[in-house]
Each structure stands twice: as structure tokens, then as C-alpha cells.
Amino acid sequence: MRFYEYEAKALFARHGAPLLRGRLAHTAAEAKTIAAEIGGAVVLKSQVLTGGRMKAGGVKFADTPEQAETAATAILELEINGQKPRGVLVEQRAGVAQEYFAAVTWDGRRKLPVLVFSDMGGIDIEEVAETHPEHVAQVHLSTLVPFSPFKAKEAVAAVGVTGDDLTRLTPIVASLVEVFLRYDLTLAEINPLGKTTDGRFLVLDGHVDLEAEARDKHAKLLTELGIGKEETRQARPPTRFEIRGAEVDASDHRGVAGNVVEFDGDLGLVIGAGGGSLTLFDAIRKHGGRPANYCEIGGNPSVKKACELTKLILSKPGVKKIAVMMNVVSNTRVDIVARGVIKGCVESGRDPADTIAIFRIPGAWEDDGFKILGKYRVEYCDRTVSMFEAARRAVAKMQAA
Amino acid sequence: MNAMFIDVQVDAAVAADTALAKKLTEVCPVNIFAQEKDGRLRVVEENLDECVLCELCIQAAPAGSVRVIKLYEQ
Amino acid sequence: MSILIHRDATFIVQGITGREAVNLTRECLDYGSKIVGGVTPGRAGRDVYGVPVHDCVRDITAKTHVDGSVVTVPPRFTRDAVFEAIEAGVKLLVIVTERIPRGEVAQMVELARLRGARIIGPNCLGILSPEEAKMGGLGGPAVNVRRAFRKGPIGVMSRSGGMTTEICNTLSAAGLGQSTAVSIGGDAIIGSSYAELMPLFEADPETKAIVIYSEPGGRMEAELADWVRENRSRLPIVAFMAGRFMDEMPGMRFGHAGTIVEGKADTTADKIERMKAAGISVAERIEDIPALVKERL
Ligand code: SF4
Numbered sequence: 001m002r003f004y005e006y007e008a009k010a011l012f013a014r015h016g017a018p019l020l021r022g023r024l025a026h027t028a029a030e031a032k033t034i035a036a037e038i039g040g041a042v043v044l045k046s047q048v049l050t051g052g053r054m055k056a057g058g059v060k061f062a063d064t065p066e067q068a069e070t071a072a073t074a075i076l077e078l079e080i081n082g083q084k085p086r087g088v089l090v091e092q093r094a095g096v097a098q099e100y101f102a103a104v105t106w107d108g109r110r111k112l113p114v115l116v117f118s119d120m121g122g123i124d125i126e127e128v129a130e131t132h133p134e135h136v137a138q139v140h141l142s143t144l145v146p147f148s149p150f151k152a153k154e155a156v157a158a159v160g161v162t163g164d165d166l167t168r169l170t171p172i173v174a175s176l177v178e179v180f181l182r183y184d185l186t187l188a189e190i191n192p193l194g195k196t197t198d199g200r201f202l203v204l205d206g207h208v209d210l211e212a213e214a215r216d217k218h219a220k221l222l223t224e225l226g227i228g229k230e231e232t233r234q235a236r237p238p239t240r241f242e243i244r245g246a247e248v249d250a251s252d253h254r255g256v257a258g259n260v261v262e263f264d265g266d267l268g269l270v271i272g273a274g275g276g277s278l279t280l281f282d283a284i285r286k287h288g289g290r291p292a293n294y295c296e297i298g299g300n301p302s303v304k305k306a307c308e309l310t311k312l313i314l315s316k317p318g319v320k321k322i323a324v325m326m327n328v329v330s331n332t333r334v335d336i337v338a339r340g341v342i343k344g345c346v347e348s349g350r351d352p353a354d355t356i357a358i359f360r361i362p363g364a365w366e367d368d369g370f371k372i373l374g375k376y377r378v379e380y381c382d383r384t385v386s387m388f389e390a391a392r393r394a395v396a397k398m399q400a401a
Numbered sequence: 402m403n404a405m406f407i408d409v410q411v412d413a414a415v416a417a418d419t420a421l422a423k424k425l426t427e428v429c430p431v432n433i434f435a436q437e438k439d440g441r442l443r444v445v446e447e448n449l450d451e452c453v454l455c456e457l458c459i460q461a462a463p464a465g466s467v468r469v470i471k472l473y474e475q
Numbered sequence: 476m477s478i479l480i481h482r483d484a485t486f487i488v489q490g491i492t493g494r495e496a497v498n499l500t501r502e503c504l505d506y507g508s509k510i511v512g513g514v515t516p517g518r519a520g521r522d523v524y525g526v527p528v529h530d531c532v533r534d535i536t537a538k539t540h541v542d543g544s545v546v547t548v549p550p551r552f553t554r555d556a557v558f559e560a561i562e563a564g565v566k567l568l569v570i571v572t573e574r575i576p577r578g579e580v581a582q583m584v585e586l587a588r589l590r591g592a593r594i595i596g597p598n599c600l601g602i603l604s605p606e607e608a609k610m611g612g613l614g615g616p617a618v619n620v621r622r623a624f625r626k627g628p629i630g631v632m633s634r635s636g637g638m639t640t641e642i643c644n645t646l647s648a649a650g651l652g653q654s655t656a657v658s659i660g661g662d663a664i665i666g667s668s669y670a671e672l673m674p675l676f677e678a679d680p681e682t683k684a685i686v687i688y689s690e691p692g693g694r695m696e697a698e699l700a701d702w703v704r705e706n707r708s709r710l711p712i713v714a715f716m717a718g719r720f721m722d723e724m725p726g727m728r729f730g731h732a733g734t735i736v737e738g739k740a741d742t743t744a745d746k747i748e749r750m751k752a753a754g755i756s757v758a759e760r761i762e763d764i765p766a767l768v769k770e771r772l
Contacts (some may be wrong), residue, residue, distance in 0.1 A: 106577060108693050111584045111664050126738075143581040144589075184576045186663075213550070213732065214576040234727060259729065274661055274730040275635020278690060278718035279761070285720055294729060298637070302431075303450045327641035328623055330615020331498075339406045339450055346405070363640075364615055368454070372406060372473045383623075383644055386762040 001210045001233040004047045006089045007225050008206035011183070012190070015175045017203050022091030031072030034090040036065040041093040044068060046075045047086040049233065056080045061093065082236065094202060099192035101125055102173045103207075104141075104180040113141040115177055117155040121192035135159055147181060149174035168201050169193075183221060184214030241316060245295065248308045255301030255332065257309040265290025267357070267398050268313035268322035270306070270341055273298030276327035276387070283391035284323070289398060292319045300332045306340020307347065314348040314355070320401060321357040323394035328383055334361050334369030342376050353377035357397040360390035404449035406473055409433055409458070412466040416442040421462060428457040477604035477655040478630070478675040478682070479567060479595070480543070484608055485511045486567075487532065487541055489556045490548035491523050495571075498612070499547065500524055505617035506609040511539045514556075532563040543567030545601060545611055553597070554579045561592050569611050570596035570666070573732070577664045584666055594666025598731065600636030600658040613658050614640050627652015628683035629768065630676040630710070632669050634661050634695075634731065635717070638688045642715070642761060646686065649765030654682040661690075661731025668695045670702035676710060684768050685712040689746065691721045692734045696746040700753035711771035712755045713764055719743045 003011065006024045013019050021038050024047065025031035035042045046058030053059055058080050060071035068090060075088045099121035107114040118136045120128045129136045137158035139151055152173035156166055172193065180188040187209040194204040210218065222229075232238050238246070245260025256273075267289050271277045277296045284291050293313055297306065313322055324341050326332065338359065345352040359373055362383035373380040381390055415421055419440030426434045426442075431451040435443045458467050480486075490496050491513025501524050503510055510526050512535035519530040529535055532544070544560045546553060546568060553572045560568055561583075568587065575597050587594050595602060601611015605626040613636060614620035623644035629651050633639040636658040643656050657672060659665055669687055676682045689696050696714070703712065721729055722742040728735045739745055747757050756767045 106581075106664065108664060108695070109668075109698055111581050113578075113581070142585065143578060144585050181578070184578050186577070211576050211578075212728075213574045214578075217576070236727075261727070261729070273635075273637045274734075275633070275638035275688060275690065275717055276641065278635075278721070278730045278734070279638065279715075282717060282719045283760075296730070327635075327637040328644050329637065330619050330640060331612065333453075336453070343405055343450065364619055368471070368473075371471075375473045384648070386645070386760065387641070388760040388762060 001212055001215065002049045003208040003210065003225075003227075004049065004086055005045065005206060006047055006087070007227065008208040009203060010225055011179060011208060011221075012176070012203055012206055015179050017172055017175055017190070018201060019203050020092045020094055022089060024087045025072060025090050026087045028069045028072040028076065031088055031090050032065045032069035035062060035068035038090070038092045042068055043091050043093045044071045044075055045089045045091070046078060046080060047089055048080045048083045050081040050083055053080055058085070094194065095197040096192075096194040096204070097197045098195045099204070100169070100195070101128075101191045102176055102193050103187065103189035103191065104177050104185070105187045105189075107140065110140055112143065113180065115139045115141060115151065115155050115173070117159060117173060119159045119161060121194075125191070141177065141181075147177055152177060164199070165195070172201055172203075183218055184211045185209060186211050241293070241312070244312055245309070248305060248312055251308065252302055252305060255297070255299040255305060257295070257297045257301045257305045259294070259296040260309075260312070261294040262316075263291045263293055265292045266318050266320050267394065268292045268316065268319040269295060270297060270310060270313065270322055270324045272296050272326045272332065276325075279327070280325050280387055280391055283388045284395060286388075287392045287395040289391065289395035292316055297326070297337065298332055300336065301340070303336055303340045303343065306337050307344040310341045310344025311348050314344065314350060321355055321394070321398060323357045323391070324359045324361065325387060325390050325394075326361040327387065329361055329363035331364070332361075333365040334363055335365040335372060337361055338369040338372045342372065342378065357394040358390050360385060360387065404446060404472070406471070407449045407452040408470040408472055409444050409449060409452065410468045410470065411442060411444060415462055415466045424461050425458050425467070428461050430455065430457070434458065476679050476681045477607050478672070478679050479593075479602050479655060479657070480604055480608045480610050482507065482607045483509065484542045484610070485509045485540060486543040486545060486610055487511060487535055487565075488513045488526070489532070489544055489546045489560065491515055491526065491528055492518055492521070493547060495612070496547045497523055499545065499571075500526060502612065502616050503609050506620055508608040508610060511535060511541060532559050532565065536563045536565070541565055543569065543610060545569045545571060547571040550574045554583055557583045557594070558586060561586055561590050566592045568592060568594045568666070569599065569601045570594060570660075571599065571601065571611060572596075573598035573662070575662070577662065580662065580664045584664070587666065595657060596660040596666060598662045599660035599665070600639065602655060602657050604655045605653055611658070612636075613656065614643075623647060624656065625652035627654065628681060628772075629653045630679070630682045630685045631656040631687070632659050632672055632685065633657070633688035634659060634690050634733070635688055636661075638717070642686060642688055642764065645761050646765060646768070651765055651768060654679060661733055663693055663733040665733075669699040670695070673699070673702055673706070673708065673710075677706075677708060682710065684772055685710050686764055686768065687712065687714045689714055689716050690730060690734045691718045691736050691743050691746075692741050694740060697740065697749050700749040700755065703753045703755065711768070713758055713767045713771075714750055714755050715758045715761060715764060716743045716747055
């Protein structure tokens with residue numbers, strides 16, 4: 001779960017990282033006031049959760065409060081990669097002599113956090129690592145032995161920084177590590193970490209990603225930073241359909257009928273589970289089908305939950321049929337899902353035989369499931385029919401309809 | 402909406418037996434049985450389709466007095 | 476033979492009185508696995524399908540040899556349960572629980588490394604060696620397991636529990652049985668990656684080929700490709716890659732927690748390229764796997 005720049009900076013500042021004077025503005029008038037408070041040159045930055053902000057025109061400079069107001073107006077209206085800005089961050093402008101890079105993230109191979117430091121900040125770090133490996137230091141951290149600041153010192157010194165710069169950078173980098181470890185982050189990054197012409201170090205831009213699993217654990221921090229419970233912070237904001245999908249999933253604790261993602265096609269999908277859904281979604285697209293949604297059912301959901309999910313999908317405009325498919329199941333029951341989807345069709349005023357393009361869930365309780373499907377004349381297949389073939393049949397029916 | 406897949410039938414004698422009624426409400430994992438204020442057993446219509454066919458209710462009552470019927474086999 | 480487990484392997488179930496754990500215990504016992512005890516603090520003296528429940532792991536290890544533990548306790552208690560088992564000398568931990576923050580997973584992995592223990596999972600369904608033993612919920616009830624899994628020469632590793640069964644079912648139907656199937660877990664950080672399990676399969680004379688199920692996200696496939704190249708593996712590998720549509724949708728999370736495209740290396744296209752370059756066959760469809768395996772046996 002990504003933080004906006006202003007939230008990331010607020011978090012860093014709580015742990016002692018030095019920031020430029022500045023604040024978030026929601027309107028151009030507010031931006032003007034903040035610029036006047038700061039006095040002198042300011043930089044205005046669009047607050048979006050996507051890269052490419054500079055290129056898109058989301059960062060502007062201003063010398064007077066009036067200029068700041070004009071710049072803020074333009075930034076607040078500018079969508080970047082389909083995202084409307086949350087606001088505009090107005091900050092004092094500093095003369096920067098050099099830019100550094102500091103980040104902590106997970107090394108999935110070593111299964112340890114890794115601190116990355118470079119004296120070539122401001123540019124793509126992966127590129128620097130390839131072209132100038134001697135300018136990038138990597139220090140792995142233990143998750144059992146308590147963190148100690150010498151690790152930060154080692155990383156900074158490894159790229160050749162010494163003297164006052166070393167002693168000034170070390171505590172800033174150390175505090176970044178502490179923030180990372182303390183809040184279950186998956187990324188804590190200061191880039192650039194600027195050295196001003198008068199020798200001070202400042203956080204110029206920051207990125208923070210909090211692990212979704214740790215949201216509840218850090219609810220207090222999120223509230224203090226003004227991050228709402230309803231904010232999913234996915235790559236795009238949830239649609240109404242997706243919010244209703246989450247409500248269906250939360251309606252009772254039995255099983256999962258969730259992770260509903262909206263697409264613009266005409267074939268509704270009731271699919272599962274985690275890996276099965278990915279496989280089936282690929283298969284539908286491979287055959288030229290146009291999914292109306294992605295979803296994951298699993299963990300043996302109640303009949304009601306499967307029914308409500310079916311009704312939700314059928315309520316989406318343009319959805320003609322649904323395909324009900326999973327990998328061979330052992331925990332989720334075939335008969336329970338069959339009951340749920342048939343009931344969902346009937347309660348939506350549709351004929352299950354006509355609405356369910358294909359039912360391919362083999363496994364636990366399949367004998368009862370197949371009896372139910374037979375009674376309602378729904379086309380079903382057992383484990384001898386592959387997921388790919390079932391997807392093909394569903395798409396063929398859509399094309400014939 | 403009426404149940405589409407499952408029906409549960411209970412003999413009148415079982416329904417009137419408040420101790421047995423209590424037991425049935427306890428064993429069923431999906432709350433198909435409930436007790437009226439006077440302790441009589443009530444079959445909860447809207448939960449019938451959730452029946453997981455575990456037969457715990459059948460085992461808890463005298464043989465043949467509680468019947469779980471698969472409507473899709475009719 | 477098999478890897479990780481065998482018919483005489485003994486294990487315990489931590490959190491044995493939970494709803495899912497009770498099911499899993501019965502399934503494993505029905506399949507012939509040797510469960511020598513269960514742990515739920517405060518419930519000592521009870522039993523689950525004849526398996527005695529204890530308060531502490533040491534109550535069991537003090538009296539009986541314990542090869543492994545299936546950990547199925549709520550996320551906020553998992554680290555403690557795993558630490559307890561490792562410190563009691565248990566060497567194989569199957570962590571079923573999902574939604575554990577990765578910082579805690581890393582702590583468990585680090586302790587396991589120090590103590591010479593191995594972790595499978597978290598967010599996995601466990602291990603199954605046909606006709607030997609089943610450790611975890613993989614494959615479901617014993618009758619379902621016998622339908623989908625057969626004994627044979629294929630080692631299976633999968634980031635998806637459900638797809639482990641689907642793939643084994645497809646292999647079995649084509650006459651290709653399995654030596655051991657491992658549901659390795661769907662999280663970003665897991666105890667044992669493909670590359671880390673390869674040496675075990677490599678050392679198992681019964682295993683003649685490997686099939687893996689993979690997804691977008693993480694570096695595990697790249698790590699496997701490197702391992703194969705560096706170790707000149709005797710085992711042909713066939714991979715199936717799901718979630719190809721996600722390449723076009725960076726930043727969106729689908730499927731398991733570890734499944735997200737954040738950079739180029741996370742895409743299925745990049746992984747497929749790396750695996751192919753290392754000589755790993757990549758199947759377009761699940762049903763193509765058996766033929767690709769037979770081609771290289
Ligand atoms: S069979 Fe089980 S679920 Fe169905 S009514 Fe009886 S106790 Fe309830």
C-alpha cells in the first residue's frame with residue numbers, strides 16, 4: 001500500500017529526517033498562502049501514486065505566491081496516468097549540490113531486508129547498479145539481531161563517502177532503516193537525498209510502501225497520517241462494482257468470494273481459487289473471450305455468498321452469460337458452489353441453463369454437484385475436461401449467442 | 402425465497418421435545434434449526450440451502466424422525 | 476523414495492483444535508500419516524481423532540521423536556508457534572497460515588537457518604508423497620487424494636495449492652505419477668523456493684523430472700533458472716506460467732500476496748524468457764505438460 005510523497009515525508013520526519021519547509025495544499029488559494037508563508041522560491045509537486053510526474057508536467061517552480069497559485073491551478077487539474085492528484089505539495093526550494101539515494105527493501109532471494117545506498121541519486125537506481133556498480137552499496141540486515149546504526153555507516157562509507165558527510169548521512173539513513181523495520185514496510189526510499197550548497201542534507205522526495213497484511217497492526221499510524229480505511233491504494237481506485245464485491249465477501253466469514261476486479265467485457269466469471277483464477281483468466285483471453293470481471297472464490301464459501309457474487313456479476317450491464325470454473329477442488333465443495341450460482345441466476349430472473357455458459361469444477365462432492373447441475377440443465381464437465389478446454393467452450397457459447 | 406435444493410422434515414414429536422430441539426440447534430453448523438420462545442423447534446427456511454449434508458441432525462435424533470431431503474434428487 | 480516426508484515420518488499439528496486443523500488432521504490420518512500429537516495452549520488432555528492435545532511442543536518432543544510440524548494458527552500467533560517448534564528441535568515446518576507480514580516470515584526463516592530447520596510456506600497446503608504420507612491439507616480428503624495423485628517419477632512444486640492438485644491430476648491421468656508434490660506457498664517471502672528444493676529432488680533416485688507452477692511477481696523463477704544453469708541439473712523441468720494477463724496491469728494485485736507486477740523482472744514474459752534460456756520447457760496449457768515431460772524423460 002503506497003503512500004503519497006507528503007505522507008512518506010511526514011513519516012520520515014517523525015523519526016528525525018530533515019525536511020524542507022512546506023505543506024500540502026488542496027486548492028490553488030491554499031498553495032498561494034503556503035508559498036507566502038515560506039517566502040521566496042518554492043517548488044510545487046502533484047501528489048499522485050504514480051511515476052513520471054516530472055515528465056507529465058506535475059512539478060513546477062514559482063518565485064512568488066502569485067506564480068505559485070497559477071502553477072497549483074494547473075497541477076490540480078492535471079491527471080497523470082489517469083490519476084487525479086490528491087493535492088499539491090508546496091515546498092521551499094533549495095540549492096542542491098549533490099543528490100544521494102537511500103532505500104530499504106526486501107531481498108526475496110536472501111529473504112532479508114537490504115539497505116541500498118548510492119552517491120548517484122535522482123536517477124534510476126537499477127540503471128546505476130548496472131553501469132556504475134561501485135557507486136551502489138548493498139548491506140543486508142538481520143531480522144533477529146537488533147539493528148544498529150553502524151550498518152548504515154557501512155553502506156554510506158562503501159561508496160566512498162567520508163568526513164562530515166559520512167557523519168551527517170549516517171543518522172538519516174539509520175532512521176530510514178528504523179522506519180522500515182518498525183512499520184512493516186516493503187519499501188522506504190529517500191530519492192533524492194539532497195546535499196545543499198551550504199552543506200546540509202535534506203529529504204527531497206520519498207517513497208513508502210506498507211505491507212497490506214500489516215495495515216491493521218499499524219492502524220494508529222495510518223489514522224494519524226490521515227489515511228482512510230477505505231483507501232485500497234491499488235494502481236487505480238476501486239470501482240463501485242469492486243466495492244460491492246468486497247461487501248459480498250465481507251458479508252459472512254465462510255470462505256472467500258472476493259478480489260473482484262472489473263473489466264469491460266460481456267462474459268462474467270465466477271472462478272477460483274488464487275492460481276486457478278489466473279490460469280482461467282488467461283485461458284478465456286487466449287480464446288478471444290472478453291471477461292467482465294476477475295474474481296477468486298475459495299475456502300468453501302457459503303451458498304449465499306456464491307449466490308450474491310453471481311447476482312452482482314449478472315447485474316453488471318452487458319453481462320450475457322457467466323462461466324463457473326475452478327481447478328480440481330478439495331476444500332471448496334462442488335455442490336455448494338453449484339447451488340449458489342444456480343440460485344443467483346434464478347434470483348436475477350435468469351434461466352441457469354441459458355446463463356451459465358459452462359460449469360467446470362471437479363473435486364469434493366462433485367457427484368451431488370453434477371446432479372444439481374443436471375436437474376437445472378446446466379452444461380458441466382468433470383476433471384477429464386481441462387480448464388483451457390472449458391474456457392474454450394464458454395467463449396464459443398458467447399460467440400454463438 | 403423458498404429453498405431450492407434442500408428440505409428438512411422433522412416429526413411433530415421431535416419438534417415438541419424442547420431438549421431435543423436445543424440439541425438440534427447446537428449440532429447444525431449452518432443454523433437450520435432454531436427454537437421458538439416456547440422452546441419448540443423451528444426449521445429456518447432461509448438457511449435450508451446452506452445445509453452441508455453432515456447428517457449431524459439425523460444422528461442426534463431418534464432414527465427416522467429427522468429427514469434431510471435433497472430436492473435435486475426428486 | 477520421496478523428498479521431505481515418507482511413510483514413517485512423524486509430525487505434530489500446532490493449532491490442532493481449530494476448524495481447518497481438525498479437518499486436516501483427519502485427512503492426514505485417513506491417508507496413513509503419523510500424527511503423534513497436537514498443540515493448543517490450554518487444551519492439554521483433549522484429543523482430536525485420537526491425537527492427544529498438549530500445551531507445549533516440548534511435551535511431545537520430550538517423549539517422542541518428531542520430524543515435523545504443520546502450523547495452522549492465526550497470523551498473529553504464527554511466529555511464536557514456529558519459534559517454539561524450532562527451539563524444541565523440530566526440523567521441518569509446514570506453515571499453512573496466510574496473511575503473515577513478511578518481516579515476521581523473514582524472522583522465522585532466519586531462525587530456521589540458524590537451527591538447521593526447513594520451512595515450507597507460509598500460505599501453502601503442504602506436502603504429499605503418494606502412497607507414503609500427506610502433511611497438510613493438500614489434495615483434501617484421502618478419497619480425493621487417491622483420485623488426483625499417483626505414485627511415480629515426477630516432482631511437483633507449485634506456488635498455488637489448488638493448482639498443485641490440478642497439475643498432479645493431469646499428470647496422473649497421463650500415466651505420470653508423482654514422487655512428491657510440494658505446495659510451496661503464495662507469499663512474497665517463503666521458506667523454500669524452487670531452487671532451494673531442487674537439491675532434494677536431485678538426490679532422490681525416484682524423481683526423474685520436475686513440474687512447476689509459477690506466477691508473476693518475485694524472483695523465484697529467475698533463481699531457479701540460475702540454479703539449473705550453475706548446477707547442471709540431471710532433471711528436466713517443465714514449467715507452467717499463469718497470470719500472463721497481469722503483465723499489462725502493473726501495480727494491480729491478483730491471486731496470492733506474492734503476485735504483483737512491480738518491475739520488468741516480475742512479468743511473466745521476463746520469467747518465461749529466463750527459464751527457456753536455462754533449458755526449462757514452458758507449457759502454454761496445463762494439458763500440454765505431460766507430453767513435454769515425456770519428451771524429455
Ligand atoms: S445435515 Fe447438517 S447441515 Fe444439514 S440440517 Fe442436518 S445438521 Fe444442519
